[in-house]
Amino acid sequence: MPVIQTEELTKRFPATTALDRLTIDVEPGVVGLVGANGAGKSTLIKILLGLSPATSGRASVFGLDVIKDGPEIRERVGYMPEHDCLPADVSATEFVVHMARMSGLPADAARERTADTLRHVGLYEERYRPIGGYSTGMKQRVKLAQALVHDPEIVMLDEPTNGLDPVGRDEMLALIRRIWVEFGITVLVTSHMLGELERISDHVVVIDAGALLRSSSTSDFTRTSQFLVVEVSAETDAVAATLTEAGLTVKRDGHQLVLSLDDDETYDLVRDAVAAQGVGLIRLEQRRHHISEVFGEDQADV
Template identity: 90%
Template sequence: MPVIQTEELTKQFPSTTALDRLTIDVEPGVVGLVGANGAGKSTLIKILLGLSSATSGRASVFGLDVTKDGPRIRERVGYMPEHDCLPADVSATEFVVHMARMSGLPANAARERTADTLRHVGLYEERYRPIGGYSTGMKQRVKLAQALVHDPEIVMLDEPTNGLDPGGRDEMLLLIRRIWADFGITALVTSHMLGELERIADHVVIIDGGTLLQSSSTSEFTRTSQFLVVEVSGEAEAVAATLSSAGRTVKRDGTQLVLSLDDDETYDAVRDAVAAQGVGLIRMEQRRHHIAELFGAERADG
């Protein structure tokens, strides 16, 4: 059963339409909500949390109507906002305990859950330091911890890798994947960085200008194409020339060769060309589409 459903959901502001008849179903797992800045991602989350009202259409979380059951929905949801909203003069422990108490946990349970959650996000050793002295990555982890501390059934994470360097993004993405893999908590993750969600999401929803472009499993988005990628240990140009002389169309993609996979004999042609040049075959596999490529194609078609 979908944990989130929308039907013809529309949100209009005086100068723009943030959501335009958006209809989606979100199943349990890690779900990526992809779109450029201003695509309507944050607006959708606020409507789902009951913090903003839609102009028309319907939306539900766990089968609960967002217009009538906002408090009941928020009891079961963790929310990580996009922007920095943390108090600088309190420690991570104080802040997360406070958020746990706000979610209804008794004092002792709130302290225990806070310690466990800060350990999970990698802040246990730093838990008593004032948040104002934290790095951007540590602040993002505090926001993640407060979203998780009350053991929600789903977390809505708005641009959780914002401001992070590549290493920090990788660590955050791993934490998000573990939320589902280790604890069975569904994660709805927004991002404008398409490649990130391709790595961790089970399902991807792409919106642009508040309109649904595509909604599908990640495996369907990154489906295998009819091109063969070949990587050799040296003399790639010579291998390409040999394949061309055998009637194969070859393109260079950096250090790789990309061939049209016309038939099974393409594999034999690569084998023969590599052997003829006396180089090593490092990798040979069908190329996969990337979400970024498909997103660009959708926008071009539109």
């Protein structure tokens, strides 16, 4: 049974249409909601939490109507906003205990769950220090902890990787994957980066200007949006030729070669081609495509 359902959901602001007859079904698992900034991702989350009324259409969470049963839904949902929301002058422990109590946990349960949750998100000794002195990565973890502390059935995470460096991003993404795999909590996570969401999501929904662009399981996406970037020390053209002979689609991008990454065999082909030319391999990385590039290809197809 779908956890979240929307039907022709529309939200108009005086100046813009944030959501345009959006119909989606979200099954349990990690669901990525991808769209450029202003595509309507945050608006959708606020409607689902019952914080903002829709102009028309219907939405339900756990089969409960978001307008009629708002309080009941909010008891079973965790929400991590995109913006800063942490007081600087209290410690992570004090803050998360307070938010646990605000979710209806008794005092002793709130303290116990706070200790557990902060450990799960990876905050240890620093949790007793005021939040004002934390790095962005640590703040994001506290924000995540307050959304998880009451053991919700679904968490809605709005741009959780915002402002993080590449390492912090990877750690946060791994943590989000664990929320579903280990904790059994369904995750609705938004980002403007398709590449990072497709790594951890079971299902990806792409919206643009409030309208549904695409909704499919991740494997469909992976085919079209994963690329391998190769940079060699010399003989770039020769390596490219060898790879093309081996049956790969190769694009030249300055000093780099961009290959479509179909399966793991691609890595073997690159290794063989580089060895055959006797050159050094400087770079071999999966490229995460910005969502706009996917849109570009879509439009080219039409």
